[in-house]
Amino acid sequence: xxxxxxxxxxxxxxxxxxxxxxxxxxxxxxxxxxxxxxxxxxxxxxxxxxxxxxxxxxxxxxxxxxxxxxxxxxxxxxxxxxxxxxxxxxxxxxxxxxxxxxxxxxxxxxxxxxxxxxxxxxxxxxxxxxxxxxxxxxxxxxxxxxxxxxxxxxxxxxxxxxxxxxxxxxxxxxxxxxxxxxxxxxxxxxxxxxxxxxxxxxxxxxxxxxxxxxxxxxxxxxxxxxxxxxxxxxxxxxxxxxxxxxxx
Amino acid sequence: xxxxxxxxxxxxxxxxxxxxxxxxxxxxxxxxxxxxxxxxxxxxxxxxxxxxxxxxxxxxxxxxxxxxxxxxxxxxxxxxxxxxxxxxxxxxxxxxxxxxxxxxxxxxxxxxxxxxxxxxxxxxxxxxxxxxxxxxxxxxxxxxxxxxxxxxxxxxxxxxxxxxxxxxxxxxxxxxxxxxxxxxxxxxxxxxxxxxxxxxxxxxxxxxxxxxxxxxxxxxxxxxxxxxxxxxxxxxxxxxxxxxxxxxxxxxxxxxxxxxxxxxxxxxxxxxxxxxxxxxxxxxxxxxxxxxxxxxxxxxxxxxxxxxxx
Numbered sequence: 001x002x003x004x005x006x007x008x009x010x011x012x013x014x015x016x017x018x019x020x021x022x023x024x025x026x027x028x029x030x031x032x033x034x035x036x037x038x039x040x041x042x043x044x045x046x047x048x049x050x051x052x053x054x055x056x057x058x059x060x061x062x063x064x065x066x067x068x069x070x071x072x073x074x075x076x077x078x079x080x081x082x083x084x085x086x087x088x089x090x091x092x093x094x095x096x097x098x099x100x101x102x103x104x105x106x107x108x109x110x111x112x113x114x115x116x117x118x119x120x121x122x123x124x125x126x127x128x129x130x131x132x133x134x135x136x137x138x139x140x141x142x143x144x145x146x147x148x149x150x151x152x153x154x155x156x157x158x159x160x161x162x163x164x165x166x167x168x169x170x171x172x173x174x175x176x177x178x179x180x181x182x183x184x185x186x187x188x189x190x191x192x193x194x195x196x197x198x199x200x201x202x203x204x205x206x207x208x209x210x211x212x213x214x215x216x217x218x219x220x221x222x223x224x225x226x227x228x229x230x231x232x233x234x235x236x237x238x239x240x241x242x243x244x245x246x247x248x
Numbered sequence: 249x250x251x252x253x254x255x256x257x258x259x260x261x262x263x264x265x266x267x268x269x270x271x272x273x274x275x276x277x278x279x280x281x282x283x284x285x286x287x288x289x290x291x292x293x294x295x296x297x298x299x300x301x302x303x304x305x306x307x308x309x310x311x312x313x314x315x316x317x318x319x320x321x322x323x324x325x326x327x328x329x330x331x332x333x334x335x336x337x338x339x340x341x342x343x344x345x346x347x348x349x350x351x352x353x354x355x356x357x358x359x360x361x362x363x364x365x366x367x368x369x370x371x372x373x374x375x376x377x378x379x380x381x382x383x384x385x386x387x388x389x390x391x392x393x394x395x396x397x398x399x400x401x402x403x404x405x406x407x408x409x410x411x412x413x414x415x416x417x418x419x420x421x422x423x424x425x426x427x428x429x430x431x432x433x434x435x436x437x438x439x440x441x442x443x444x445x446x447x448x449x450x451x452x453x454x455x456x457x458x459x460x461x462x463x464x465x466x467x468x469x470x471x472x473x474x475x476x477x478x479x480x481x482x483x484x485x486x487x488x489x490x491x492x493x494x495x496x497x498x499x500x501x502x503x504x505x506x507x508x509x510x511x512x513x514x515x516x517x518x519x520x521x522x523x524x525x526x527x528x529x530x531x532x533x534x535x536x537x538x539x540x541x542x543x544x545x546x547x548x549x550x551x552x553x554x555x556x557x558x
Contacts, residue, residue, distance in 0.1 A: 004352045008338075011349070015340040096336035096397070098302045100353040101326035246304045 001102055005110025006117060009084070013118055026076055026122055033068045034129045037061035057133055058140040059216075066147045066214055069126055073119075073155050074183055080118070081162025082176030084111050085237070090170045098245065108237045112156075112163060119155050123148055143216040150213020153226040157206060158183055160233035167240045251278045251313070253327075253405050253435040254299065258308035261294050261459075268294045269459045271308070276452070278404070281431040283450035283467075284439035291459040292439040293333055296409050299437070300330040313404055326355055329403035329434075333410055335394025339383035343374055343393055346382055347400055354401035364400055371429075372396040373422060388419045395423065399430065406430055408438040412445065424449050478540035481509040481523065484533025495522050510540055 013019035041060050088094045097107050130144045161182060166175040189205035202208060206229075209222040254276040261269040269291040276282050286292050297303035299310055301317050301324065310317040312324040338346055347365045356364050369375045372392045377385060382393060391414060399406055411427065412420045428449050430436050440446060446453055447467060455463035486509060489501040497517035502510040513519050520537065527534035 001353070004349075008349045008353070011345065012338060012340055015345075091336075091339070092332065092334045093336040093338060095302055095330070095332045096338075096350070097353070099300050099325060099328065099330040099332075100350075101322045101355060102353065103322060245302065 001106050002110045002113060005097075005102070005107060006114035009111055009114025010117060013080075013114070019118065022076060022079065023118075023122070026072060027125055029072055030065060030069060030122075030126055030129065034061065034065050037064040038133070040064075056140055056143075057137045058130070058143050061133065062130060062143060062147055063214070065126060065129065066151055069123075069151055070154055070210060070214075073151070073158060074187065075180070077119070077155060077158035077162055078176045078179035078183065080115060081159055081166055081179060082172040083166070084115065084163055085167040085241075086169050086172045086175045089167075090172075094241075094244070104238045104241050104245075108163065108234055108241065112159060112234060115159050115163075116156060119159065120152070123152055123155070126151075140216075146213050146216045146218055149218070150210050150222075153213070153223070154206060154210050157226050157229045157233075160230040160237075161186075164233040164237045164240070167237045252276070253278050253313050254437065255311040255314075256295075256299065256308070257311075259295060259298055259305050259310065260307035261291075261298060261303065262306040267459050269298070269305075269456075272456070272459075272461050273308075274454060274461070274464055276405075276435050276437065278435055279432060280452055281427065281436045281438070281450045282452045282454065283446035284437060284454055284456065285441065285443065285446055286439075286456040287441065290456045292456055293409055294459075295456065296330075296332075296407055296437070296439060300328055300407055301325050302330075302332075326401075327404040329354075329398035329401065329406045331394045331398040331406075331408045331411060333413075335390055336397075337382045337390060337393060339381070342379050342381050343369070343385075343396075344378045346393065347396055350397040351400045354403075356401050364402070368396045368400045371399070371426060388415045391415055392419075392423070395426070399434075402434075404434060406434050406436045408436065410440055411438055412440065412442065420445075477513055477515055479511045479513065479518075479520065479523070480504075480536065480538050480540045481511050482507070482534070482536030483509065483527065484535060485531065487530070487532060492523075495519050495526060497522065508536070 038057075038061055041057055044060070045054060085094070088097070102110075127144060127148050130139065133139050158179075162175075162179040165179045165182065166172070169175050169178075183206075186204065186206045188207070190202045190208045193199055193202045209225045212219045212222055252275050254274075256275075257273050259269055259272040260267065272291075272295055274282075284292050284295070294303065298305045299317075301310075301321050304318075310324075312327050315324040315327070317324045338349070341349070344365060347368060348361055351361045351364050369378065372395055374389070374392055374396060377389055377393075382390060385393065391411065395408065395411060398408065408427070412423050415423060424445065427436055427438065431449070431451070438450070450467055453463065453465065453467050454461055489503075492498055492501045492509070492511065497513045497519035498511055499514050500512035502512075504510055511519070511523070524534065524537065526532070
């Protein structure tokens, strides 16, 4: 059943130009950065002769590409999540899902999964770009894997928060703006509190937990942080929809 | 044998201290069409939302074919097809895509989906619109798609909230025929504020007013209330009321502003023949005699008014 809702969401995304345009634009941005990264690699590396200055191509290009991907997703995800529930609320199609033999958890998970499969397409393309370097170089697969896993978890957290905000309002635009602000605040939280680098508030920053992944480090603590983040907001969404049924 | 498909007991819904629906109970058997009547804001839609599990009742219970909506919502919802007031349509999809989604979400098995969609399109007259985007359909066709999504999985109970609103007269006739047809194999509950519609397609009527059930019974009972043991009499040379009252069976005479006389008679003693004979032999100049039907509107107003007085 979850799969069926995910399929419906994907179909809706691709039935309107919205999905295609976002896909095309983002791939264009990623492609450009990838190309630039490769181009710069030769310029920079030809200048550094001493071995300790040299850097692997995977890390050099990957840093560029995954860095920009996490930044671009900050804009793209609110655009995609804002419609998920608020649009259904506005056009009163939520009734359709509520009257079908589905639990609220299934509805929310289905929507989350549908969106994530769309975003996974994007991440797969980034990975393919990186892997294409293997044609003439020996790339560090572990680094690519850690980075793509990191960005996947980061994007999943963005989506979970976005879905929750979308369930709070009838206006997709309002949901989009609030999601963007909230995500932005969470990302740069540690920049604001730079004087207490180990305080509890800095610990909440999404970026802080993404950075180990981008260095190629898999830390279970960060895993758990992202998982808890996702589960919290999806649960809150279910609660919000349940309140609809109770309060009317 | 009659099987009970819908059983509502003591349904109550409170919105901010005000009872939108209070203590509504009824049952519906297989193959029956139940009409829900009531003025605006009477609680029709609220009751329907509770029946379909879209709204949690403040009190009472709903059972669909014996399955409790609160305890087993998924199983109960699988047996229901629901068209809300505003048809829930994904406008960016075309008719085929949308009905396929509806069938899939309502647990129609994979290999039957195509057939189910085909059949429901034929039933609702949507075959030619298969590839059109729902967004571009006229209001009437959108309404049909709404009905189609409610019956695509062949549910035991079909619940339609004002299904004929916004349709042209020909479409209304088609939809009514469709609802009648549905009544054969499913149970249908529909709400409306168009009274003749109820008389045409429903077996049972419920009139709800300010959240209370003020009338619940077969349509015949309502019809009887309508006929009300009265005759309309048109005479060119009417005699005095006393003469008329002497005719056996007659219990009351009223002169109407239109010049006609309204003759009330005792239950089971229709004085038509006696009146005609008297009119002929005494030269009253009879030109019209027919049963006086109070309009359904009047009955409706009476029922809702009584409640107000009480």
